[in-house]
Amino acid sequence: MLLNGLLSLLLGVIVLVGWPLSSAWLVGLLIGISFLFDGIALLAIAGNIRTTG
Numbered sequence: 001m002l003l004n005g006l007l008s009l010l011l012g013v014i015v016l017v018g019w020p021l022s023s024a025w026l027v028g029l030l031i032g033i034s035f036l037f038d039g040i041a042l043l044a045i046a047g048n049i050r051t052t053g
Contacts, residue, residue, distance in 0.1 A: 007037050 011030040018026070 003037070003041075008034055 011034060015027065015030060
């Protein structure tokens with residue numbers, strides 16, 4: 001989850017730095033990357049719950 005938060009922060013900085021040149025496609029790409037890492041984090045959490053519970 002820490003990696004996910006850091007990645008979201010990094011992606012936010014990338015959007016702020018290149019905002020006028022990066023339009024909707026960049027925002028969509030970054031949201032897609034964030035969703036990917038959210039899914040990976042949730043799968044890892046679910047795997048840990050399953051093995052310990």
